[in-house]
Amino acid sequence: MAGRARFDFIHFMHYVHLPENQKEFPSLWVDFPNKYFNPEKGYSLYQRYLSELVLADKLGFDAIVVNEHHNTAYSMMPAPNLIAASLIPQVSNAKICVWGTPPNLEYPNRLAEEYAMLDVLSQGRLEVAFPLGTGMEYWANPINPSTARARYRESIDIILQAWTQDGPTKYYGDFYTYRYLNPWPRPVQKPHPPCYIVGTGSPETIDIAAQLGFGYASVFVTKQRARELNEKLRRTAAEHGHHIRPEQLPLQVITYVAETEQKAREEGIDHIRYFFEDALRTTPTFLAPPGYLSVEQLKMRAALADKLHGKFNFDNVNESFFVAVGTADQVVEQLEQWGEQMGTNHFVILGAAGNMPNWKVVKNLNLIAQDVIPRVRVGAAYERRVAAE
């Protein structure tokens, strides 16, 4: 495990051609009018974004990552499997990560089928993550947010049963009944493609990952919290007899590299600002549909809301979240330090932040591929620490 770290490139495919008065909309999610989606501009953006993902493969990134959101200018990927399928013929080496479709928002047999298709089509390069889905997804889809967690758990069970047991099998659950669970095709990778849970650190999602020995990617939590969550997962997984490997703890980092720190900030910060201030802008009601959170979680988040959703300030964001903006030397040092703290050697590079134009994305990916990826070493130190424990 010691040696070179793993580098993924994640793309959110924002729709960036917003109307001039976009700031007047409290949310770019759920109810932001879809008349503002222009299909011609959408076509160009798809072409461009796909080319950026393909470029990451050519430059030697280990994986490319796509994900799913609905009713929002934040994402042009309500169906990430379609994007993954269109990337497979163009991406020769990188793993294809779909991180992913909330399994409770889709019929689980259908999701098992689609992921198996992608795994076969890519000759075993698929990795999947199971997110619960943001609160916003429940305003866009017909699933009851009060059943989100129970349905999520049942759907994962069904998908794993479909992948790991020879069919036909039966499943009689609270939400789904399968008299003939027997999906064709089945995945190449045995027992199934590598799986992760994506979450914001609720005890339920950590427990599921620990029980199943899945990886865990925490999103939109502060550095301190992410670190606690990784430790909690390792501890809880061990109780279930699972050893969580560093690669199973992907760490998402907003990254921008340039010739000097000054230049990196000048070129990068405006787009990071767009990411936080615009792309992520939504309302408390959309974030927390009724029944989606426990009352304790709701109160905790409401108390933090002003802090997180206040006016953008790069130093605050930099302080709270994983943001690496600077020279290649600075970014290498930063990633090694975080890798060490978080016990991971797996970085998911958010290298196309917000409304970053293509030339900056290309420049950023090239500099990361040339001057960062080959130099970051975190596995060795982590393995030594584990051995010492």
Place this chain on the structure above:
Amino acid sequence: MPAQPIPAQFKRETHTINGVKTVVLTAGHGEPLVFLHGAGIWHGIHFALPWTEKFRVIVPFHPGFGESGDDPAMNDMHDYVMHYLDLFDALGIGKARLVGFSLGGWLAAKFATEHGERVERLVLVGPAGLRGKERPQGDVLSLPPEQIPSLLVSDFDVIKPYLPDNPKDLDFMGERYREGGTLARLLWEHPYDTKLPRYLHRLTMPTLLVWGEEDKLLPVQHAALWRQHLPRAEFKTFKGAGHLVLDEKPEAVDAVTRFLS
């Protein structure tokens, strides 16, 4: 400090109904009058005091609301009908005058279609439960919580004393979010009951339908749907009253008293 929503005349009893902590408020003497509250009872029950002069008034908190406990397994209206069947038995109520408001009106109507023998007289006050095709009903689940209070009344001063001074009061927000979760379990998929009209003909007991003419949540036009299925029901509307017509108009409370006497 918000005003005390429950008048001192009411005594609290706590029952365990099928495992669920159920708090019941009781005041007055006489024949039982059961009031089923709407999707929140933070605005209190001061309006019910005149009823206590003639009846034994019983106001239970529904599971998942106010002082009663939660049971996530109760996830459809029929579970609540069964809960009230159990509670009637536990309280020794054979037959009651049943008054239901809003969500509680829907529940009262459903209870009475299934257990008409337990309902002496029925009052439905701005009941939810029917699907309005022409005028979509206010969907409280999708309204930002801070917008809901002003939609409940014609005169905001009526409920203002029961609201916290700080609109971002975490405890108040948390309580409302909890009740929103209960409501989501019941009616996220369908904020109405498509089967209810099929069985409303079973409401053969004397029935009164009450509505506030300035109801912003379930506009008074909605009453036409109910009247279509309840041709023999009495119907009274009140000017200058919103959804919380009982809280806003003592005349409405009097009309209910007269109808039930």
